Amino acid sequence: MRPLSIIYTTHNELDIIERSLATVTGWSDDLVVVDSFSDDGTAELLEAREDVILKQREYVGPSDQKNWAIERAKYEWVLVLDADELITAELRAEIDVLLTADEIPHDAYWIGRDNHFMGKRIYHSGWAGDKVSRCFHRDRGRYNSKQVHEEVITEGISV
Numbered sequence: 001m002r003p004l005s006i007i008y009t010t011h012n013e014l015d016i017i018e019r020s021l022a023t024v025t026g027w028s029d030d031l032v033v034v035d036s037f038s039d040d041g042t043a044e045l046l047e048a049r050e051d052v053i054l055k056q057r058e059y060v061g062p063s064d065q066k067n068w069a070i071e072r073a074k075y076e077w078v079l080v081l082d083a084d085e086l087i088t089a090e091l092r093a094e095i096d097v098l099l100t101a102d103e104i105p106h107d108a109y110w111i112g113r114d115n116h117f118m119g120k121r122i123y124h125s126g127w128a129g130d131k132v133s134r135c136f137h138r139d140r141g142r143y144n145s146k147q148v149h150e151e152v153i154t155e156g157i158s159v
Contacts, residue, residue, distance in 0.1 A: 002099040004028045005073035005138070006081065009065040011036040013083035014045060023087040025051060030074040034065050063143035063150040073138045077104075080134050085113075095135060107157035108136035133159060 006028045010017060017033075024031065031052050035043050036059035046054045055072075059065060066080055077099060081087070091111065098104060110131040114121055133141070133152040140157050143150045 001096065002077055002104075003030065003075040004095070004099060005030040005032065005075040005078045007066065007069045007073065007078055008033040008081050008083055009036070009062065009069065010034070010038060010042055010046075010083050011059060012038045012040040012042055014038070014040045014042045017042060017045070017083040020081060020083055020085055020087075021049070021052070023092070024079075024081070027092065028075075032069055032073070034069045036065065061145070061147050061150075063145050063147075066143050066150070070138055070142065076138050078136060078138050078141070098135075104137075106159055107140040108133045108152060108154060108159045110159065111135060 033046050034055045046052045111134050112131045141152045144153050
């Protein structure tokens, strides 16, 4: 199986990051969190974890942080996550199957999301069943320069 780099970018995520990390624990030896000098204990929590590679970097914008981390990923395939996102066992298994294949047919993959607001799943309003490209080949995917709702540029690659 091909190895996977897992990337998070954080700032003051103490209340939510552990729940997300629990869904990827033991999956990669390249679990990198780029933190923007959190002052709520996030960095200290991450430093104490043996499975996390913590990098501190000044925040310019979400795309800048993610692209910086992607360029330094140890492995060709990366999974980029937000601190409030949880990987289901089914998604993890699906990514494992993909990484085990003799040939991976695409450069990037869409991941469907179930969005929640105030503890309740959203079923309407355009947020229900949305998808994001978060699993992709390190050398073929970069984020656009949007300051809000940044996305992986998919033009010219197979998704």
